[in-house]
Amino acid sequence: DTEVTQTPKHLVMGMTNKKSLKCEQHMGHRAMYWYKQKAKKPPELMFVYSYEKLSINESVPSRFSPECPNSSLLNLHLHALQPEDSALYLCASSQTHSGMAGNTIYFGEGSWLTVV
């Protein structure tokens, strides 16, 4: 079973709605990630938090707003999304050891988002 938990599993929202995706891990990891995955494509990195600070924003539109309240939690706030934002959103976490590229990234089960 995955140790990265994501809620909700499925979400349908209108283009004027505000919703949030939530992610939690209890592996003591200090790096957390949001990925977006469209059908038949690999995951695309959106955001990276390292030690609760935003380290990477891969030019993601402002209608996606990440938040890292503490070392175990990661949220993705959604507002005024477009139908093309419909995708699988994956949360992940990893250890943080400077200079080591070998930290395994562990993924959650994902949140399937449909924007109508």
Next chain:
Amino acid sequence: AQKVTQAQTEISVVEKEDVTLDCVYETRDTTYYLFWYKQPPSGELVFLIRRNSFDEQNEISGRYSWNFQKSTSSFNFTITASQVVDSAVYFCALSEVLDNFNKFYFGSGTKLNVKP
């Protein structure tokens, strides 16, 4: 620049056949890590294996085996005696270290269909 190529988009086999999934990578780093993940239809990316650039020993785990060859920049994955439960999309990834976290470069994935 980092790049991972999975040339096989989709492979179909009959149960109990052996199947090899190809992965070719490009990197200028001398130290790097390679990963394989499995993504069943449920969505979660399941970690299968991590291999560092210093260790070219092949690895076997049950019906799974991996062949890492630096000379050809390849990290191929073989499933022996395939089963229907092996049906999934398989991603190969190359890891780059940035500060205290990893950035993954995913291949485009290979969809494996195992028919009974």
